[in-house]
Amino acid sequence: MKNSQGILLVDKKAGSPSFRLVTLLRRLTRIQKIGHAGTLDPFATGVMVMLIGSEYTKKSDQFLHADKQYRATFHLGITTDSYDIDGTVIARNDKIPTQAQIEAAVTTFQGTILQTPPMFSAKKIQGQKLYDLARQGISIPRAPVEVRVKIEILRYEYPHLELLIDCSKGTYIRSLAYDLGELLGTGAHVSTLIRTKSGAFHLEDCIPEVYLEDPNYTPILKESYV
Numbered sequence: 001m002k003n004s005q006g007i008l009l010v011d012k013k014a015g016s017p018s019f020r021l022v023t024l025l026r027r028l029t030r031i032q033k034i035g036h037a038g039t040l041d042p043f044a045t046g047v048m049v050m051l052i053g054s055e056y057t058k059k060s061d062q063f064l065h066a067d068k069q070y071r072a073t074f075h076l077g078i079t080t081d082s083y084d085i086d087g088t089v090i091a092r093n094d095k096i097p098t099q100a101q102i103e104a105a106v107t108t109f110q111g112t113i114l115q116t117p118p119m120f121s122a123k124k125i126q127g128q129k130l131y132d133l134a135r136q137g138i139s140i141p142r143a144p145v146e147v148r149v150k151i152e153i154l155r156y157e158y159p160h161l162e163l164l165i166d167c168s169k170g171t172y173i174r175s176l177a178y179d180l181g182e183l184l185g186t187g188a189h190v191s192t193l194i195r196t197k198s199g200a201f202h203l204e205d206c207i208p209e210v211y212l213e214d215p216n217y218t219p220i221l222k223e224s225y226v
Helices: 019-029 060-064 099-107 130-134 173-184 209-213
Strands: 006-012 034-036 045-052 068-076 078-080 089-092 111-115 145-157 160-167 188-198
Touching: 006 019, 006 209, 019 034, 019 045, 019 209, 045 060, 068 173, 099 145, 099 173, 111 173, 160 173, 160 188, 173 188
Parallel strands: 045 188, 078 188
Antiparallel strands: 006 045, 034 045, 068 160, 068 188, 078 089, 111 145, 145 160
């Protein structure tokens, strides 16, 4: 490789755990110190900022704290335990909100809001990851967290609500779907999720994850994409 350390932008594919990218890159680069600037749920796709080498993994905090942008589809009328398409359905509702009701509900999630992390998340409380408890059927109180959100409605054709979401670090799009569904009285979950931006890094600059599955592929690492 031209550079032995640097940044590689990857478009994670659906159904793939984020850590799989680390495994693939370790095999291709033979470098063990590899990190990233924020995970994506297995069902989600889009920008993964991969940090290759100790010089870059040490800078992970500056990338982790960057704002993110997502293109998401919320499926109204169905609630799942994980708030996304991979979860178990726990409720159904046949109420169909109007466009005006959707627009009014979305306005309540603009700006700085308080958001409760979902049980199905990697967040730790008293040393335990919430998803470990959730898989045991255990739910515990979670303190709301302050986040910043800007939402644009792209398309609404019941039951699908497509949104463009700009948000601060620590925002759970799945919780936005759940909270919006509760407000509308319909229930909702995230059916598709694409991270289109992570800080200064854009989806169009990413290589597809499938490239990393080729043992002969040589990643071209960069110091910056800015």
